[in-house]
Amino acid sequence: MKPFDLQKITRKNIRDLVPYSSARSEYGGNAQVFLDANENNLAAAWSDYTRYPDPLQNRLKERVAALKEVDKRHIFLGNGSDEPIDLLMRAFCVPGKDNIITLLPTYGMYKVAADINDVTVIEVPMNEDFQPDVEQALASVTEASKILFICSPNNPTGNLISPNIIEALLTGFEGIVVLDEAYIDFAGGSVSWIPKLKYYPNLVILQTFSKAWGMAALRLGIAFASAEIVGILNKIKSPYNISLATQELALSALTHINDVTAAVAVIKEQRQLVAARLETLPFVEKVFPSDANFLLVRVTNANSLYQYLLDRNIVIRNRTNTPLCANCIRITIGTPTENEILLTALNDYADNQ
Numbered sequence: 001m002k003p004f005d006l007q008k009i010t011r012k013n014i015r016d017l018v019p020y021s022s023a024r025s026e027y028g029g030n031a032q033v034f035l036d037a038n039e040n041n042l043a044a045a046w047s048d049y050t051r052y053p054d055p056l057q058n059r060l061k062e063r064v065a066a067l068k069e070v071d072k073r074h075i076f077l078g079n080g081s082d083e084p085i086d087l088l089m090r091a092f093c094v095p096g097k098d099n100i101i102t103l104l105p106t107y108g109m110y111k112v113a114a115d116i117n118d119v120t121v122i123e124v125p126m127n128e129d130f131q132p133d134v135e136q137a138l139a140s141v142t143e144a145s146k147i148l149f150i151c152s153p154n155n156p157t158g159n160l161i162s163p164n165i166i167e168a169l170l171t172g173f174e175g176i177v178v179l180d181e182a183y184i185d186f187a188g189g190s191v192s193w194i195p196k197l198k199y200y201p202n203l204v205i206l207q208t209f210s211k212a213w214g215m216a217a218l219r220l221g222i223a224f225a226s227a228e229i230v231g232i233l234n235k236i237k238s239p240y241n242i243s244l245a246t247q248e249l250a251l252s253a254l255t256h257i258n259d260v261t262a263a264v265a266v267i268k269e270q271r272q273l274v275a276a277r278l279e280t281l282p283f284v285e286k287v288f289p290s291d292a293n294f295l296l297v298r299v300t301n302a303n304s305l306y307q308y309l310l311d312r313n314i315v316i317r318n319r320t321n322t323p324l325c326a327n328c329i330r331i332t333i334g335t336p337t338e339n340e341i342l343l344t345a346l347n348d349y350a351d352n353q
């Protein structure tokens, strides 16, 4: 395993930073009168939100910790996964100097966050099976490479990245490895890397309330990492990054675990059903295997199909301009009713060819 020195890869200005100290983090007790944060407590007559929320979301983290079987010191909560992606970039990559490595095709936000932070992106194509080429990825590493992003199951391809490959990248790369598990709940078995966090000081795992949890509008993402990395993220986040409303709604969502499990089972069943139906259509060339809640499908003419569906008020994702995805569309597995509407439209499209 390559040596990992967190201090060394952290930007100097972040190491030296004296973080903002909020009123709510300086005093943690149960006082009777709070006159420390310039709030308007007269509004308590009509509002439950007069007080600044817990900056570290302790109650919510305790529930997430219990669910994921990890200590709460290993959890960071963000305004969507987008927030930890951006914060990691800001903590470790010097603008105009450092770079990140991504494995194409993959989720577009890594590059956008890098571009915003003036961080160069080294893009390494995956092979035909959408698995990273470890040798090529590690050969592309430079002195200035700080973060490597792996998405598993990958968006937009839907497949899990092989554990041997993840392991080889984790041990062969000296910087931070971000493993984005946004779709992990749709994969079979216990395939999350959370139980292996303790073996890899450079591993950051991302999960989200946006997909299986059905809470995309809430904007809540989770990063799991060493207590030291979580400490750096906490130091640079905005003090009250998760609103009290979000914390409460997430706590309430967490009481619906059985409902979520049942919904995921329906989605996985529908995924198989939709894939089987798609394979019978004459314009479908390939339905790629999926461990996520979407299917990547190669068709004869993605642009024409995309437009046809739009005209029928059905929106899918056209991925034809994505590397290795020529003439591919990405279809989210919806409710059984939504899926049936899509399949009917696709049958009509076939009849009109």
Ligand SMILES: *Cc1c(COP(=O)(O)O)cnc(C)c1O
Pocket: 079, 080, 081, 082, 083, 107, 151, 155, 180, 182, 207, 208, 209, 210, 211, 216, 219, 220, 221
């Ligand atoms: C949808 C998605 C996310 C989730 O982003 P949020 O900001 O948490 O909604 C993260 N990573 C990937 C690869 C995704 O597709």
